[in-house]
Amino acid sequence: MSRKASEYRSHVKPIWCPGCGDYAVLNALTRAFASLELRNENIMVASGIGCSSRFPAFLKTYGIHGVHGRPLPLATGIKLGNPSLTVVAVGGDGDGFSIGGGHIPHAARRNIDLPYIVMDNNIYGMTKGQPSPTSPRGLQRKASPYGSQERPLNPILMTLAYGTTFVARAFSGQPKQMADIFRQALLHPGFAFVQVLSPCITFHNTYDHYREICRPLPEGHNAQDLQAAMTAALETETQYLGIFYRDDQQLPYSRRLQLLRDRAPKLTLETVLDRFRR
Amino acid sequence: MSNHDADPTVVIRFGGEGGQGTITLGDLFTRIAARLGLEVYSFRTYPAEIKGGQVTYQTRLGLQRVLSEGDEADVMVALNNRAWMECHEDLCARSAFIHEASLEMPPHCGRGYPIPAAQIARQHEWERGYNFVFLGALMWFFRWDLQLAEEVVRERMQRHPQSLEHNLNLMQAGYDYARDHYPEPFPHTLPQPESVEERLILSGADALALGALAAGCKFYAGYPITPATPVMESLAKYLPSFDGSLVQAEDEIAAINMAIGGSIAGLRSMTATSGPGLSLMIEAMGLASMTETPLVVLDVQRAGPSTGLPTKTSQGDLLIAMYGSHGAAPRFVLAPDSVKDCYYQMFNAFSLSEYFQMPVVVLCDQAMASRVETVPYPNDLWGEADDPFPWCRPLERQRPTTEALQGDYRRYRDTEEGISPMSEPGMPGGIYLAESLEHDEYGYPNQDPENHERMMAKRTRKMEVARKMLNTWKMSARRWGHRGASFGIIGWGSTRGAVREAMAMLEAQGILIEALYPHSLRPMPDKEVLDFLDTKKAILIPELNFTGQFRRVIEHHYYKDLDVRDIHVHQLTKEQGLPFKVREIYEAVLKMIAQEREQWVAEQGDLVSVYEAVERLEEGANES
Numbered sequence: 001m002s003r004k005a006s007e008y009r010s011h012v013k014p015i016w017c018p019g020c021g022d023y024a025v026l027n028a029l030t031r032a033f034a035s036l037e038l039r040n041e042n043i044m045v046a047s048g049i050g051c052s053s054r055f056p057a058f059l060k061t062y063g064i065h066g067v068h069g070r071p072l073p074l075a076t077g078i079k080l081g082n083p084s085l086t087v088v089a090v091g092g093d094g095d096g097f098s099i100g101g102g103h104i105p106h107a108a109r110r111n112i113d114l115p116y117i118v119m120d121n122n123i124y125g126m127t128k129g130q131p132s133p134t135s136p137r138g139l140q141r142k143a144s145p146y147g148s149q150e151r152p153l154n155p156i157l158m159t160l161a162y163g164t165t166f167v168a169r170a171f172s173g174q175p176k177q178m179a180d181i182f183r184q185a186l187l188h189p190g191f192a193f194v195q196v197l198s199p200c201i202t203f204h205n206t207y208d209h210y211r212e213i214c215r216p217l218p219e220g221h222n223a224q225d226l227q228a229a230m231t232a233a234l235e236t237e238t239q240y241l242g243i244f245y246r247d248d249q250q251l252p253y254s255r256r257l258q259l260l261r262d263r264a265p266k267l268t269l270e271t272v273l274d275r276f277r278r
Numbered sequence: 279m280s281n282h283d284a285d286p287t288v289v290i291r292f293g294g295e296g297g298q299g300t301i302t303l304g305d306l307f308t309r310i311a312a313r314l315g316l317e318v319y320s321f322r323t324y325p326a327e328i329k330g331g332q333v334t335y336q337t338r339l340g341l342q343r344v345l346s347e348g349d350e351a352d353v354m355v356a357l358n359n360r361a362w363m364e365c366h367e368d369l370c371a372r373s374a375f376i377h378e379a380s381l382e383m384p385p386h387c388g389r390g391y392p393i394p395a396a397q398i399a400r401q402h403e404w405e406r407g408y409n410f411v412f413l414g415a416l417m418w419f420f421r422w423d424l425q426l427a428e429e430v431v432r433e434r435m436q437r438h439p440q441s442l443e444h445n446l447n448l449m450q451a452g453y454d455y456a457r458d459h460y461p462e463p464f465p466h467t468l469p470q471p472e473s474v475e476e477r478l479i480l481s482g483a484d485a486l487a488l489g490a491l492a493a494g495c496k497f498y499a500g501y502p503i504t505p506a507t508p509v510m511e512s513l514a515k516y517l518p519s520f521d522g523s524l525v526q527a528e529d530e531i532a533a534i535n536m537a538i539g540g541s542i543a544g545l546r547s548m549t550a551t552s553g554p555g556l557s558l559m560i561e562a563m564g565l566a567s568m569t570e571t572p573l574v575v576l577d578v579q580r581a582g583p584s585t586g587l588p589t590k591t592s593q594g595d596l597l598i599a600m601y602g603s604h605g606a607a608p609r610f611v612l613a614p615d616s617v618k619d620c621y622y623q624m625f626n627a628f629s630l631s632e633y634f635q636m637p638v639v640v641l642c643d644q645a646m647a648s649r650v651e652t653v654p655y656p657n658d659l660w661g662e663a664d665d666p667f668p669w670c671r672p673l674e675r676q677r678p679t680t681e682a683l684q685g686d687y688r689r690y691r692d693t694e695e696g697i698s699p700m701s702e703p704g705m706p707g708g709i710y711l712a713e714s715l716e717h718d719e720y721g722y723p724n725q726d727p728e729n730h731e732r733m734m735a736k737r738t739r740k741m742e743v744a745r746k747m748l749n750t751w752k753m754s755a756r757r758w759g760h761r762g763a764s765f766g767i768i769g770w771g772s773t774r775g776a777v778r779e780a781m782a783m784l785e786a787q788g789i790l791i792e793a794l795y796p797h798s799l800r801p802m803p804d805k806e807v808l809d810f811l812d813t814k815k816a817i818l819i820p821e822l823n824f825t826g827q828f829r830r831v832i833e834h835h836y837y838k839d840l841d842v843r844d845i846h847v848h849q850l851t852k853e854q855g856l857p858f859k860v861r862e863i864y865e866a867v868l869k870m871i872a873q874e875r876e877q878w879v880a881e882q883g884d885l886v887s888v889y890e891a892v893e894r895l896e897e898g899a900n901e902s
Contacts, residue, residue: 010722012722012723039706040709041703041704041705041706041707041708041709042703042704044542044543044703046539049714054723056711057711057713057722057723060709061709062703062708062709062710062711063710063711063712064539064542064569064711064712064713064714065711065712065713065714065715065723066535066538066562066565066712066714067535067561067562067564067565067714070531070532070535070562072532073499073527073531073532073533073535073536073539074535074536074538074539075539076525076532076536076539077497077499077535077536077537077538077539077540077541077542077543077547078539078540078542078543078703079539079543080497080523080525080536080539080540080543081497081539081540081541081542081543081544081545081547082543082544082702082703082704084704085543085703085704102528102529102532103528103532105528106527106528106532110525257518257523257525260518260523261518261521261522261523263518264518264519265519266519267516267519267520269488269491269492272488272491272516272519273478273488273655273656276478276479276480276484276488277476277477277478277479277655278309278312278313278474278477278478278479278652
């Protein structure tokens with residue numbers, strides 16, 4: 001490998017607490033960049049708001065730290081603006097599944113060609129520990145002193161149902177596998193959703209819990225089989241890690257729009273104005 | 279004929295139930311008139327329902343450029359009774375009343391011309407073509423060439439080949455019926471122009487879309503919303519042919535964020551929306567201000583608040599467009615004042631946003647976006663060559679030089695004008711973070727107190743630079759009327775037509791006033807405004823919103839100047855979902871002048887009594 005992961009890191013020191021799962025994500029993503037020998041200036045990372053969304057500042061790539069919940073629309077615009085870029089959307093579970101939850105089905109529907117990495121710590125960390133859409137029911141925090149009353153989302157099942165063409169789960173406790181999943185997601189010609197179980201060491205430490213229940217996908221899991229992927233996703237007592245589903249045959253969105261442009265008759269402003277002559 | 283005979287116009291109003299083809303009828307009639315060489319100006323108002331509800335389409339024809347849709351209807355074409363019931367105030371003894379034969383005749387109307395359109399359509403077994411019977415009858419009344427009408431109908435209805443022949447048959451039948459039953463001359467016609475000038479026939483929405491194409495827009499992300507959707511539909515059709523793309527986003531928040539993404543990646547990007555969508559876009563407009571990303575946001579205003587009157591016009595979004603943001607986020611606000619101007623202001627919007635790396639809001643409204651006008655071919659697109667101000671020319675965003683990229687490149691370099699050369703993803707050496715947090719010159723988060731103030735100043739400085747440049751731009755405002763008059767009108771946007779016409783009426787009475795319509799509302803063209811105010815005793819600020827938003831802006835912005843010059847501000851507001859009538863402006867001006875006169879007399883009276891009191895005091899002092 002001629003590129004090193006460290007070559008993708010900026011001088012900015014992450015704001016994350018020592019032991020935060022997001023460090024592993026940062027390492028794994030830069031390793032994936034290095035393994036693909038991507039040029040720094042050809043990468044752009046878009047994020048929302050939250051601890052994990054500070055991500056782009058720690059990278060020596062183009063980046064945007066946008067408003068809360070909108071990394072997918074930003075990344076979609078960037079990719080369509082310049083399809084030759086490697087564009088990655090990142091954020092947390094609050095950013096992605098709560099305020100920004102409405103964008104995931106549409107990114108999937110479009111099959112926009114970029115990975116979306118959600119660092120899922122099952123909690124709002126930056127605002128100091130309120131239940132998130134993936135918190136277990138009954139979680140007691142200051143904002144839920146009697147226990148949260150909502151059921152957690154199942155992000156893998158949800159994104160599979162949306163028709164996402166690449167669905168995977170990784171765990172910060174297994175960084176090597178995560179880097180490989182990121183590499184595959186970057187190579188996938190379409191929308192790639194990766195849920196990373198990335199514990200919040202300060203407000204909701206789930207390292208031990210996830211170490212206990214995380215397993216590789218069952219031997220012989222066929223990632224082309226949507227039903228098998230859904231069956232594996234339905235299993236919540238065990239959290240499977242790996243690529244649940246993958247369909248590389250669908251045309252990515254930027255390519256579709258390129259085809260529209262290619263097929264459209266070339267017009268000049270004058271010819272269009274002429275159509276409006278009385 | 280309306281108004282003065284020197285400049286004759288005819289106002290034709292069509293009214294019917296939604297789904298009866300009223301809009302199609304009005305639109306075809308308008309296009310036929312334009313094809314004939316007449317100048318046209320239309321207005322439509324329709325209900326929020328798809329089918330049902332009352333629809334009104336008004337078109338005004340003239341030999342010279344038509345300035346507004348007109349107040350009183352010379353000709354009423356009524357497809358149902360409600361058509362005249364709703365607008366009986368605008369009918370008079372002169373009005374010709376063309377109506378479905380089975381309807382009642384309005385009590386105070388001029389001559390009636392019943393047409394048994396329903397019966398004729400039934401006889402032809404094509405009841406859907408009801409409206410075409412009226413179109414044919416109108417061709418006879420106006421003595422227009424039926425062949426020319428057929429040509430226009432064929433062009434407009436290409437996509438409905440099955441209905442076309444049926445409709446044409448009914449048009450012929452309507453023509454024949456009117457010819458056989460009403461052989462005498464029709465009281466409201468216009469002579470056919472001797473020469474047909476080069477004109478485009480454009481809706482405001484068309485003009486906005488074409489202006490965007492002319493400006494090099496390559497990326498549009500938007501969400502459907504009445505009345506802005508036609509702009510999206512137009513661009514959906516044409517953008518791929520201009521190597522551009524359009525995305526129908528999942529909501530307005532996604533739309534504006536996609537446009538910001540597209541712009542950062544290097545494309546001239548825009549979104550368009552209406553009030554509720556603008557409310558949703560406010561946060562991301564702040565992101566564009568903070569990350570200094572070029573972005574054009576078109577707002578086709580409708581009456582609010584909340585869902586409001588979705589299909590009706592308003593100028594109620596002025597304050598949110600200018601100031602709606604948390605923190606202080608610099609942005610430009612432009613206001614086209616005619617269909618033609620929609621084209622140019624969209625163009626300017628892209629130039630400004632690219633050059634200053636800032637969001638630009640363009641404020642249009644339902645009435646202007648949906649009306650159709652004949653406008654001159656835009657061959658003066660690039661402005662005058664000696665125009666010192668670069669607006670009206672396609673300005674580019676500044677890119678860093680190769681040297682800058684090889685050295686210590688700072689995306690947000692704190693320059694004299696506040697504008698920092700902007701790199702683009704893919705450029706080696708140009709890597710930066712577009713950071714919504716306060717950031718340093720490189721884009722990295724920085725919360726230092728001094729840095730925050732310095733970067734706020736940097737971003738705001740761009741507005742000040744633009745403000746100065748604006749003073750040298752000839753087209754920063756439209757100013758007309760009697761130069762140096764004591765009474766004036768300051769307005770913005772689509773109300774200009776009615777104001778122009780009211781001023782012509784006033785002038786005919788010997789009342790000379792002057793008007794000013796700024797094209798840029800933020801920043802305001804101060805030099806032009808102050809020069810205008812210099813001679814004024816009182817100004818009238820007419821606008822289509824409830825609280826007088828523009829009046830507040832003017833008073834807020836120029837309070838010292840108004841005070842020093844002792845200029846009285848009068849407001850005329852209207853919030854009915856409808857444009858101003860010419861008469862409303864006319865009467866408001868007369869009222870302003872009358873009030874000023876009374877006040878002047880009263881003040882003289884006060885002064886007299888004060889002088890007398892002082893004199894008495896002085897006399898008393900002398901005596902003691």
